[in-house]
Amino acid sequence: MQQAERSGNIYDLGYRGYDGLRLGRKHAIASLYFYTLRSAFGLGRRPGSKIIPMAIAIIALIPAAGQLAIAALVSDVEVYTPSNYFAYIEVPVALFCAAIAPEICGRDMRQRTLSLYFSRALHRRDYILAKLGAFATALTVLTLFPQAVLVIGNGLASKDLWGYVQDNWAELPRTIVSGLFIAAVVANVSLAIATQTSRRAYATIAVVAWFLVTFPIGGILVEVSHDTGRYALFLSPFEFIHGATLWIFNASPGADTSMDLAGFPQWVYPLVALAYGIVGFAFVVRRFDRISA
Amino acid sequence: MIDATIVRLTMRQLLGQKRTLLMLGFAMIPVLIALLYRLNGDHRANDPQEWTAQVALGRLVVGLTLPFTALVFGTAALGTEFEDGTAVYLLSKPIPRSTIVMSKLLVAWAATCVVTLIAAIPSGYIGLSGESGGGLVAAFAVAVIAGSLIYCAAFLWLSIATSRALIAGLLYVFIWEGVVVNLFRGVRILSVRQYTLGIAGQLANVSERIFNPRLEGPQALLLGAIVTAVAIFLAFRALKRWEIGEAS
Amino acid sequence: MTEPGAPPAIECDHVSRWYGNIVAVNDISFSLRAGITGLLGPNGAGKSTMLHMLAGFLQPSAGAVRVLGQPAWGNPEMYRQVGLVPEREAVYPFLTGYEFVLDSARLHHLPDPEDATLRAIRMVELEDAMGRATGGYSKGMKQRIKIAAALVHEPTVLLLDEPFNGADPRQRLHLMSLLREMAAAGKTIVFSSHILEEVERLAEEVLVIVSGRLAASGDFREIRRLMTDRPHTFTVRASDNRRLAASLVADPSVYGVELQGSELQVRTSEFAAFTMAVAGVARRSGVTIFEMRPTDESLESVFSYLVKR
Numbered sequence: 021m022q023q024a025e026r027s028g029n030i031y032d033l034g035y036r037g038y039d040g041l042r043l044g045r046k047h048a049i050a051s052l053y054f055y056t057l058r059s060a061f062g063l064g065r066r067p068g069s070k071i072i073p074m075a076i077a078i079i080a081l082i083p084a085a086g087q088l089a090i091a092a093l094v095s096d097v098e099v100y101t102p103s104n105y106f107a108y109i110e111v112p113v114a115l116f117c118a119a120i121a122p123e124i125c126g127r128d129m130r131q132r133t134l135s136l137y138f139s140r141a142l143h144r145r146d147y148i149l150a151k152l153g154a155f156a157t158a159l160t161v162l163t164l165f166p167q168a169v170l171v172i173g174n175g176l177a178s179k180d181l182w183g184y185v186q187d188n189w190a191e192l193p194r195t196i197v198s199g200l201f202i203a204a205v206v207a208n209v210s211l212a213i214a215t216q217t218s219r220r221a222y223a224t225i226a227v228v229a230w231f232l233v234t235f236p237i238g239g240i241l242v243e244v245s246h247d248t249g250r251y252a253l254f255l256s257p258f259e260f261i262h263g264a265t266l267w268i269f270n271a272s273p274g275a276d277t278s279m280d281l282a283g284f285p286q287w288v289y290p291l292v293a294l295a296y297g298i299v300g301f302a303f304v305v306r307r308f309d310r311i312s313a
Numbered sequence: 314m315i316d317a318t319i320v321r322l323t324m325r326q327l328l329g330q331k332r333t334l335l336m337l338g339f340a341m342i343p344v345l346i347a348l349l350y351r352l353n354g355d356h357r358a359n360d361p362q363e364w365t366a367q368v369a370l371g372r373l374v375v376g377l378t379l380p381f382t383a384l385v386f387g388t389a390a391l392g393t394e395f396e397d398g399t400a401v402y403l404l405s406k407p408i409p410r411s412t413i414v415m416s417k418l419l420v421a422w423a424a425t426c427v428v429t430l431i432a433a434i435p436s437g438y439i440g441l442s443g444e445s446g447g448g449l450v451a452a453f454a455v456a457v458i459a460g461s462l463i464y465c466a467a468f469l470w471l472s473i474a475t476s477r478a479l480i481a482g483l484l485y486v487f488i489w490e491g492v493v494v495n496l497f498r499g500v501r502i503l504s505v506r507q508y509t510l511g512i513a514g515q516l517a518n519v520s521e522r523i524f525n526p527r528l529e530g531p532q533a534l535l536l537g538a539i540v541t542a543v544a545i546f547l548a549f550r551a552l553k554r555w556e557i558g559e560a561s
Numbered sequence: 562m563t564e565p566g567a568p569p570a571i572e573c574d575h576v577s578r579w580y581g582n583i584v585a586v587n588d589i590s591f592s593l594r595a596g597i598t599g600l601l602g603p604n605g606a607g608k609s610t611m612l613h614m615l616a617g618f619l620q621p622s623a624g625a626v627r628v629l630g631q632p633a634w635g636n637p638e639m640y641r642q643v644g645l646v647p648e649r650e651a652v653y654p655f656l657t658g659y660e661f662v663l664d665s666a667r668l669h670h671l672p673d674p675e676d677a678t679l680r681a682i683r684m685v686e687l688e689d690a691m692g693r694a695t696g697g698y699s700k701g702m703k704q705r706i707k708i709a710a711a712l713v714h715e716p717t718v719l720l721l722d723e724p725f726n727g728a729d730p731r732q733r734l735h736l737m738s739l740l741r742e743m744a745a746a747g748k749t750i751v752f753s754s755h756i757l758e759e760v761e762r763l764a765e766e767v768l769v770i771v772s773g774r775l776a777a778s779g780d781f782r783e784i785r786r787l788m789t790d791r792p793h794t795f796t797v798r799a800s801d802n803r804r805l806a807a808s809l810v811a812d813p814s815v816y817g818v819e820l821q822g823s824e825l826q827v828r829t830s831e832f833a834a835f836t837m838a839v840a841g842v843a844r845r846s847g848v849t850i851f852e853m854r855p856t857d858e859s860l861e862s863v864f865s866y867l868v869k870r
Binding site: 114118119232236240244245249 | 339342346349350352353368372373376377381385388389392393396476477479480481483484487488491492
């Protein structure tokens with residue numbers, strides 16, 4: 021009998037080390053950011069994934085289009101202004117969050133691809149930054165695009181374009197700030213809610229509950245019991261975000277609205293919104309620090 | 314038409330401990346608000362009858378609790394089976410697809426009724442603050458039972474026809490019924506919420522000042538029956554044509 | 562085994578299936594009788610699509626699939642005689658193993674569901690775990706409870722999608738012998754796999770699917786033989802290897818001979834011609850052949866050849 025010899029060989033199969041340029045973290049973050057932004061609108065995904073985000077984006081445009089039509093056909097009535105625009109797009113914004121927030125990180129969580137990210141140049145915080153940034157950018161498109169359409173449309177329709185620009189110049193920074201602010205707060209909180217579960221349906225329901233279930237409750241409680249009920253407005257993102265935009269534009273809520281009834285000073289609302297955003301961000305960070313990847 | 318095994322299986326599926334508790338907590342919202350209303354003597358402009366009919370039952374129970382609960386149970390009854398990949402166990406049995414649909418619908422309907430009635434009956438009685446309600450609570454109780462069936466049938470069909478049934482249902486409830494119906498009166502004939510309110514209005518014996526739904530009772534009932542029948546028919550057809558997704 | 566006159570258990574007649582403009586299964590025809598058939602192909606070849614069409618979960622875009630003489634699509638009555646073990650390991654996590662199989666028995670409206678359940682669970686040797694919730698089962702246990710649920714109504718046709726995934730070697734052997742017993746009892750069993758060894762050990766028949774087309778079907782040794790244009794290798798042991806080698810090189814059917822220890826590796830391009838010629842060559846050179854066997858009859862070589870083509 022021949023003695024079997026222990027032996028081991030490494031065969032050259034032609035694998036080669038990579039010694040070219042490494043693009044590093046910044047590039048990795050940027051790639052993830054742009055990929056997430058595209059997929060938020062279903063770009064680069066199958067046609068079925070495009071229908072819902074695109075439909076919501078179109079719904080968010082309808083008030084602006086309606087305003088342009090009214091201005092062109094009827095008269096100079098200004099129904100939708102930059103300061104109250106959020107009240108008209110809040111439902112599409114909420115549904116966009118409900119549809120998209122579970123997708124932003126959810127697919128990585130469900131398909132266990134997080135470990136693939138974290139074993140690369142990307143750190144956990146970088147991942148969060150890219151994902152949150154992309155989601156907030158997608159939301160900014162939703163909040164600012166209709167306003168841009170409105171401004172351009174009004175400008176072109178006005179007889180005196182230069183005069184229009186001069187009149188509305190002051191509104192521009194406020195419009196942009198409010199659009200960014202809304203997007204940032206809403207993105208942080210809805211992502212925080214959505215990442216608590218990896219099941220898409222639960223995440224969607226939870227995000228919707230935060231926006232849409234709290235809204236009638238807040239409004240009704242203010243009417244029902246002023247002293248304690250008015251704090252319910254702080255539960256309802258539609259209310260405090262709208263309040264924050266009004267503060268940015270230095271405008272006041274209309275008579276007999278929930279905010280008018282509650283009677284808080286207007287500067288309370290941006291603070292509440294900011295607090296929500298920060299807490300939301302902390303939850304997102306905590307979630308991904310603890311997740312096993 | 315109904316299979317006891319599917320009914321039992323679906324009940325255990327839908328009524329997991331956590332989900333049941335959450336839904337019951339959700340049902341408590343109108344009740345708590347009605348309690349606050351009653352404890353607060355300052356009844357503002359509207360009287361208890363008007364507030365109960367329009368706010369507690371009309372806006373909260375029919376406008377929020379009912380569609381949201383129906384959406385959760387209606388899309389989950391079959392939707393979770395598709396998502397989890399367990400649907401093949403039901404579909405690979407010698408059972409007519411219509412029986413699967415009807416059994417799932419029965420459970421979703423019953424679960425929605427329970428949650429919605431738990432919200433409707435106490436909040437109605439509390440809101441009335443002891444005043445006679447002209448049968449308001451009973452009328453709304455019957456109306457939400459009917460409304461639950463219409464909603465569940467529609468959402469069950471959606472969950473077979475599309476993988477994004479939840480979002481599609483939300484768009485329907487909050488954009489179509491919440492916004493579009495208020496802007497254009499004509500489309501109220503395609504709103505389950507209006508059917509429900511119409512049925513409640515027919516059954517309740519109160520003046521128009523207190524509660525005046527946009528649809529007449531018989532009209533609402535007829536439209537609701539048609540929508541339910543069409544949704545069930547579409548669900549049968551969709552499940553017969555349902556194909557397994559590409560292996561992922 | 563069914564008698565030759567009986568209709569085939571499974572019949573595919575020019576079946577195609579496409580998704581949009583992607584063709585997953587392209588004009589496949591075959592018919593199967595009782596016994597074990599392996600559906601073999603690389604991932605993404607269309608095995609699952611084919612199996613799902615047999616199971617009535619996909620509608621053929623063209624052609625017809627018939628199981629036990631009935632159309633497979635849109636015909637739930639077919640499942641009285643068909644059992645299906647899906648690939649996904651999904652189970653109802655809140656049900657115990659016993660309840661899961663029992664519910665299957667009830668959905669089949671069996672006269673004595675409890676008895677059928679116990680019998681099926683015993684077949685997959687899961688009696689010990691049947692009282693536990695399936696959510697806590699291991700992959701292999703989930704696989705076995707799914708098989709029990711598919712067997713509970715004693716189907717004539719059993720379809721299994723990648724049944725050996727997640728099974729450990731012992732369970733694998735057990736499942737294989739279970740399937741062999743069923744085949745011996747006259748059942749028709751079709752299973753898909755991308756692992757050659759499984760198919761080779763279990764299947765009497767193979768259907769090789771490559772890029773959506775039926776690349777080969779039948780007994781794999783027979784398939785191998787049919788492919789005469791592909792070089793074959795034989796291992797030969799003879800009384801004088803070196804002398805035999807010298808004579809074989811002279812034969813036109815042989816294009817390579819190699820001495821390997823006490824054996825001779827002979828490569829030929831013409832299978833039939835070589836097997837006819839070899840005895841004569843040996844006799845003429847006065848060498849006795851002790852043993853001659855094909856070296857690469859394994860499915861692996863058939864398969865890699867088919868895939869490469």
